[in-house]
Amino acid sequence: MPRSAFGASRRALVLRLAAMLVILVGFLDLARGGIVLAPLALVVGYLVLAPLSLFID
């Protein structure tokens, strides 16, 4: 039986939380007018942490 999509491990959940936080920081800095931290945080959040959190067991 395939493992449930919602049966994420603790490690995956921590990563998902980290992804959300980093993306939130990115958008907050973007709203502030930031053009250095914001893109860095958003790229790390969307392209590294979020995919990793979905893939990792």
Place this chain on the structure above:
Amino acid sequence: MSTAVSETLRPSYRAAAVTAAAVLALYVVTLAPTTAMWDASEYITAAYTLGIPHPPGNPLFVLLGRVASLIPVGNVAYRVNLLAAVSSALAAGIWFLVAERVLAQWIEVKWVRRTGAVLAALLSATAFTVWNQSVVNEKVYTVSLAFFAVVSWLTVLWCDDPDGRRADRILILIAYLIGLGYTNHPAGFLVGPAVATAVLVRRPGTLLRWRLILAAVVALGFGLTPFALEPIRAAHHPALNEGDPTGCKDKIGFACTFSDTTVHRLMANVNREQYGKPDLSERQAPFSAQMGMWWLYFKWQWLRDPHGDAPGPMQDVLALLFLSLGIAGGVVHYKRDRASFWFFGPLIGTVTVALVYYMNFKYGASQSPELAGVPREVRDRDYFYLWSFSAWSVWAALGLVAVWRSLAERVGPTPRWSTTAPVLLLGAIPLVGNFRAASRAGDWATREWARDILNSVEPYGILITGGDNDTFPLWYAQEVEGVRPDVTVAVTSLLNTDWYMRGLLRRPAVKYDSAAGPAVYRGRSWPVPTKPILSLTPEQLSQVPEYLDVREPLRFDQGDIHAVIDPRRLEEGVPLRSDLLVLQMLKDNIGQRPVYISRSTAGYAQALGLDAYALTQGLATKISSTPVASSNDTVAVPGFGHIDVARGLALWKSYGAPAAIMRRGDWVDRPSAGIPALYTVTALGLGQALEQQGRAGDAQSIRKQGLDVAEGARITDWFVGAVPPSPAPAAGSDAPRGTTVPARP
């Protein structure tokens, strides 16, 4: 799965990484050192300023490009170009894995499998359009290609074991990446039908697992959230803010960001309403012609021969060869690895036939030149089929391996792989045949063109331009390199939109830097403008009609200017909003600050009835407040009008593009060759004026320089005959939605 089989199927990640690194090295060697024609400057500027390029705005690309622009290597344009190279190299590495995975089902020898996989990476990386688009960031399509490849690999992994522990996670990740890919470009969704087909064929019951489907939908939705960048960033009014997707007028705020105006403008951007393409049932060219366009570009992939230098039908023969190899590869794929075939086959179908139907293009710019008068795309659209050619290359490689195997089995009782390996040299044909045309190494022409035309304008001038190639490079020069930011560039193709003028009026005045400007403007004081370029209030601006439905000549009077505008000379046969705003700019600024019309617009000053007030100064035409009269330095040249000889010569000496064009020795993209032609026309016009002044030696010298530029761009045949032709249209424009003008009664 037995241990032996599982060992065979184990992906060679390290070899794939080495292959990707080799492809990256090839791209770096042939990488553009700066910007290029068409959309390259727009995207580089958007990345650098964290701005918003044309709809849908490509927020993920902007983020990636901005991060790339921060990497301390080379100049900003080079860094963003590197993003394209890395994206395509990543895709090549993944095609290695996909090809190896298919080969693992029918080739027992490891080094043979790996060689076939390298072949897939090599062919896909050196197909002309893939290569040429990977060595400059002209579009966002190389990033899309990387997404396609990653999703392909994930789907292969899912197909391998759809009931495994990680199968659900892979599907949710795929859904997320499809959403995220959409925020780079809507093409991100193109991979969706192939994934759906693979799931339906491999494990259809998956689609009935509602909790999994719900999770995938949520993941896809989350992947779309980078679009939030657009209204947030737009509220800060960056230099590049296309569509202006915000309701905030001055500064960002909660209420204006979450207003109906913001939502309406954002959705207009995301849905590309600005372009308003016709319904798919209304074909812009026969479908057969649209497939013919794809075939033309397919032929380019294996031997790009822009000037017909290759002997006889070589390009056609090679195209048929690689078409046949691809078909053979597809058959092998179907027979040997059915599971991944049901992803890869539909993918190729989607990015080829379905995409051709969906894009619904007019005839291609270079297609069937013998058909005069058919509606044509402003440029060649081969880049839209980059994914098609890249994926087809994988099949072509599989087909070549099939040929190799067939030969190896005929030579001896056991396959003689080494003996028959020379057949693989066919896979190196695109590498060799496309090297010259695909490489952009050392090509500085576009950057120099931008500097040259900006410097043709006096300090604080307004420059009216016509389209992509006489506008985007100027944005790049001003916003990224800081060249002549005192000049206000106003492009007519965008003046028809409501957001563009808002941005122009918001644009801050920048002080002219005399030391950085051309010598010809030094030693004089230039009054700093104190008023915006238009006197209209936002309310008045919003009331300017889309067009005036008049067919009779119109009068334009301002001070000593008395012009008669014949609507038939205008592009649409009636004055558009852009024409009305240009006239208003003349009204508000003539005598206050210099107003120029770029000569790349091919006679826009004349179309506005301003012939008598037009004075050619280098690459631009200055609109004078009084009729231009001939004098010692101002010479009337038949076919050109009045030329400011002293200014023109001084500017010509400062121009950088002629040398850059000659150094390159080719201009592969023919639809933009009007730019080098403009230099030649400028030199020929100056030569004619010098001749009339009795300066035969100077005249001969500058004519020679102009013709050398034509030779450098390989457009000498455009200038056969002694009489200088009229300036060629050079702007090129993927114009936003054309105003719907009623047909002439």
